[in-house]
Amino acid sequence: MCGIIGYIGNEEATELLLNGLEKLEYRGYDSAGLAVFDGRNLKVAKSKGRLKVLREVLKNNGGLKGKAGIGHTRWATHGKPSDENSHPHVSTLRKFAVVHNGIIENYLSIKNFLISKGKKFSSETDTEVIAQLLEYYDNGNTLDTVVKVLNDIKGSYAIGIIYEDNPEEIIAAKKDNPLIIGIGENENFITSDVTAIVSKTKNIVRLKDSEIAVIKSDDVIIYDMNKNFVKKEIKVIDWNIDSAEKCGYDHFMLKEIMEQPKAVKDTICSKIKENEIFFDKFLFSKEYLEKINKIFIIACGSAYHVGYVGKYLFEKLFKKPVEVDIASEFRYRDPIVDKNSLVILISQSGETADTLAALRKSKQLGARTLSIVNVIGSSIATESDDVFHTRAGPEIAVATTKAYSAQLCAIYLLAIYFSRKLNTISLKKYNYFIKELIYLPEKISKVFNITEQIRNFSKNFYQAKNVFFIGRNLDYVVSLEGSLKLKEISYIHAEAYAAGELKHGTISLIENNTLIVATLTQKSLVGKTVSNIKEVKARGAIVLLVVTKEVLLKDEHNLKNICDFVFILPDICDEMSPSVSVVPLQLLSYYIALMRGCDIDKPRNLAKSVTVE
Secondary structure, three states: OOEEEEEEOOOOHHHHHHHHHHHOHHHOOOEEEEEEEOOOOEEEEEEEOOHHHHHHHHHHOOOOOOOEEEEEEEOOOOOOOOOOOOOOEEOOOOOEEEEEEEEEOOHHHHHHHHHHOOOOOOOOOOOHHHHHHHHHHOOOOHHHHHHHHHHHOOEEEEEEEEEOOOOOOEEEEEEEOOOEEEEOOOOEEEEOOHHHOOOOOOEEEEOOOOEEEEEEOOEEEEEOOOOOEOOOOOEEOOOOHHHHOOOOOOOHHHHHHHOHHHHHHHHHHOOEEOOEEOOOOOOOOHHHHHHOOEEEEEEOHHHHHHHHHHHHHHHHHHOOOEEEEEHHHHOOOOOOOOOOEEEEEEEOOOOOHHHHHHHHHHHHOOOEEEEEEOOOOOHHHHHOOEEEEOOOOOOOOOOOOHHHHHHHHHHHHHHHHHHHHOOOOOHHHHHHHHHHHHHHHHHHHHHHHHHHHHHHHHHHHOOOOEEEEEEOOHHHHHHHHHHHHHHHHHOOEEEEEEHHHOOOOHHHHOOOOOEEEEEEOOHHHHHHHHHHHHHHHOOOOEEEEEEEHHHHHOOOOOHHHHOOEEEEEOOOOHHHHHHHHHHHHHHHHHHHHHHOOOOOOOOOOOOOOOOOO
């Protein structure tokens, strides 16, 4: 959500900043801008719209020359998308330029105070108060000035600052939003995501909350809020530029769908050794597991759907009650959490603001916290008691696919591991699950054999107005994810329903030629789901059935004749079926969006990492 890039070094900054912003487009944005110091003054160019609009603005005004600058892609919060509300924001005397991710909660009182002191504002944003407050406190010592400002503002932020009177440095600071420093040779960077700088350097420093970095072309000095020096370790990014490139695919989303077998294999293999599940980073003893009175799984979006898979599996195998919460609701509903609660938090980025807030509340209430994240060193990973790092690699498309699949594997591994520790599953069942896990990447790969079938189906239904997804048990959970994917990238109205709920109102929406996507992998529920399929068929619906080969071979209900279209999946145990059944739904959404001409990797109004509440 929003993107920050900054550069100081020996090269011309503008093209480096623009290239970095292009790598951040996937995060979602509606405007963009740059501020560059040209040797005498701060120069700013910004515009509403995509980066190509900004490039045109730069072309028309002769460009920005200089070797230090900051850039930003904005996702609107305070104030509509407009040129004026775009970042960077500058102070009245144009001494300071600021880019900012996050929300300043007390901006209005600060703004009113500064207006009373003669400051003139040109935008509706909360960010502009940072630039104006910097100028108000300016005493010639940049660090002192920044500390005063950070002590005044409340909320979340990742900030990049250029100061006209001290152009040899960029200042960066963060609280509850990610900010990374890239270390190069006689050049350094700031960014909200390593994808923006990985082509220039793999050496990074991750800022922690309430840390301030003074960045020069040949040095980086980091301080705490008391202006004490903080020693930081330089980390090396362990993935290459190909991870952030399309590598011949038309879209990142399609590339990432196809990368799911590898993401699943890497995640599983990191936790299985000699046919045993092991966790070397944390310990859950039998004594601790016995004391758990409830598991809470907290997440947002697709990760929330993974949490629902966790509910079914933990309750089925581990025999402990589970609550699944939307993170933005959890912290406001007075949850009954105590020292015997285990709180599992799921976030691809590890920076999701609502999930981070839920983590902190859970810790305050005494619970043990376990996070499932894809980014090492992220805020949620750092603050959790225990961390399961998935191995999906960088995910660029806004609509998650491979990160979702890696999170599913984390849930499988934890549920099976906990259950065996507590002897709620037999050794025979445990060994069976291990075998299924090992073969899971291969089974996902087999789904790609029906890709052309899915593409051809999409040609006939890409103009649908409404699509309903139905299923029972884990098939219902996968339906939730399938409907979300279709909504996210094709903008078609889509809803998912537990198939048994159709009669409780939803069936009134079914009419001739309404498309129904029915998922059927849960063997014990075949008869019940078939009844629901017949109900919608009787009302004129067109039914696409997503079904495992085993269910179809044992079919006593003549499913092929009942349904209009059938996608056949490889056989899989019921407990891990979501990993296989979600893939055709992802591909279906992709091809429908492609045929509708949608911006698949960057759907409108959406952001990859939601770092504001």
